[in-house]
Amino acid sequence: MTDTPSLLQMTAPLREDFDIPYHDIGPKNAPARVALVAGIHGNELNGVFVLSRLAAFLNATACGEQPGVELRERVIVIPAVNVLGLNTLSRRWPFDGTDINRMFPGYNAGETTQRIAHAVLEVTRPASYRVDLHSSNLEFEELPQIRLYAPTEAERLTARCFGMPAIIERPMNSVFTSTIGHAWRESGGQNFVIQAGQAGVLQPQHCERVFAALVRLLQHVEALVGAPLSTDDADVHYFGVDQTAPLISAHAGIFVSRLEVGRWVRSGEVIGQVYDSFNGELRIEIRSPVSGLLSGLRRQPLLCEGDLIARIETRQPVPSGVDTYLHGQGQ
Ligand SMILES: [Zn+2]
Structure with missing residues (x-):
């Protein structure tokens, strides 16, 4: 004991x-x-x-x-x-x-x-x-x-x-x-x-x-x-409060990414692809809107419109969009 x-x-x-x-x-x-x-x-x-x-x-x-x-x-x-x-x-x-x-x-x-x-x-x-x-x-x-x-x-x-x-x-x-x-x-x-x-x-x-x-x-x-x-x-x-760029999906489908969190991405770099789950066609390539540190990435492949795909932390302030930190991400 x-x-x-x-x-x-x-x-x-x-x-x-x-x-x-x-x-x-x-x-x-x-x-x-x-x-x-x-x-x-x-x-x-x-x-x-x-x-x-x-x-x-x-x-x-x-x-x-x-x-x-x-x-x-x-x-x-x-x-x-x-x-x-x-x-x-x-x-x-x-x-x-x-x-x-x-x-x-x-x-x-x-x-x-x-x-x-x-x-x-x-x-x-x-x-x-x-x-x-x-x-x-x-x-x-x-x-x-x-x-x-x-x-x-x-x-x-x-x-x-x-x-x-x-x-x-x-x-x-x-x-x-x-x-x-x-x-x-x-x-x-x-x-x-x-x-x-x-x-x-x-x-x-x-x-x-x-x-x-x-x-x-x-x-x-x-x-x-x-x-x-x-x-x-x-x-x-x-990273301060205005240095986060969330990437929100405008599409539904199967999301695939080969990236690892913690890498630095360039503006326009491919984050992942969204495929049609029936005919397998590529619907869209998801690209980073900014350059910065990939601090979070979606791992669940089933993607709906409005889902959080990634977060990128930027060196310069970016316009603040939706606060994805309030989406119940584990806290
Ligand atoms: Zn928690």
Whole structure:
């Protein structure tokens, strides 16, 4: 038996009771320096895997099993908030279909997901730095990136220390105000969202990038000392609120792309093709309207008119169109 703490113990109608375990690692004589949360959505596997592996590394470090590496500050790690959704690959909480990231700040005498949100907030609120990890939805792949919502100058500076390929700044989301990000903001400190990859699958390369980014953060805030840092991920690009060009489909059909997220595309470069699903005819070649970094790409081939095909982050400001960041892309 271990002494793994739990956020909540709950009972289920037709199965054994269950709980939401988390890791509380490092010296306990002070509030946590960093709190890391993943799996608020149960089908976003990249973040769950990264945090479970990071917890293993930090626990080994705390036990002195990583020569030369030292954990000097307390770190909270919650690999999977939606523990039941993880079992069924479900974004939402299986029993009542609620989205836990629409339940914050929660309520400790409320419905199950209100109680979960409350418990997550209670255990993460004392931390000085907080990170919420997501993947996109089942249809769209995101380049690993830091998302900043109406950030402070301190958050802008810290964001660069993750060493992620893109930092994307957004206005505060006024539609979804019951997210963990909103609740954290009320609590002060520095708050970050990481978006990486696609829901429903595990993408080891994205996971490695996010793992390295979190180790960099832990070293930057001096929670961790002496961990080896990879040198190939220092190429950070910062994109403001008016530097995103979404590509929205004007056609329906089978969408095919051979591109990978994270490449730089030129204006007019082919992003993919749309084929007729019956006679196989090429309906249209989708071309990038701008030059920039391909930060997101559609992976679901069944395409309808109005679907998001790609996002390209530009070096220069571009006219702002529809805000595709509000389309429920994993957050
Ligand atoms: Zn999510």
